[in-house]
Amino acid sequence: MIYITRDLLTVLLDHAAxxxxxxxxxxxxxTPAGEFDANLGLPPETPVITHFTLSEVGRSVNAVFGVDLGTPAGRGRARFLSHPDGFLGVSETDDLAAVMVVTVPPYDDDHVAAFDRSGEGIELVVLDAVPPEESVPE
Incomplete structure (x- = not known):
């Protein structure tokens, strides 16, 4: 089972459209379920997908130095992919990750699914939960 917040899924589907x-x-x-303010009814260590990183972040540093600064430490084991051709699955040309959330037109809740890196379907559970606020230290 893979967990994702409702707000994030909505933003991702809108972005794909x-x-x-x-x-x-x-x-x-x-974000681990235990870090949420509300009790999600999940073990505290259960990962809940809460954020995305734009593909352009850190690209120039990576190109020059080979260091991926676009991925927060300890994160980034999942990808969101859209397939405008309508294939709701994992293709050979996709960037693979431990978990892939894939959507197809018309980019709504009925046209999104999760898969492991081998293309096997995984149950995608959408949670109405807000991740904890994060701030950058001054």
Whole structure:
């Protein structure tokens, strides 16, 4: 089972619809369930997908130095992909991750699914939960 917040899924689906017919490929990050203010009814260590990173972040540093600064430490084991061609699955040309959330037109809740890196389906559970606020130290 893979958990994702409702707000994030909505943003991702909207982004895919706006970019269509181009495809979308975004890195996803998770927050442990125990860090949420509300009790999610999950073991505290259970990852809940809560954030995405734009593909352009850190690209120039990576190109020059080979260091991926676009991925927060300890995160990025999931990807969000859109397939404007309508294939709801994992293709050979996709960037693989431990978990891939894939959507197809019309980019709504009925046209999104999760898969492992081998293409096997995983149950995607959408949670109405707000991740904890994060701030950058001054």
């Amino acid at each position: 706006e970019r269509s017919p181009a495809s979308v490929n975004l890195q996803l990050s998770a």
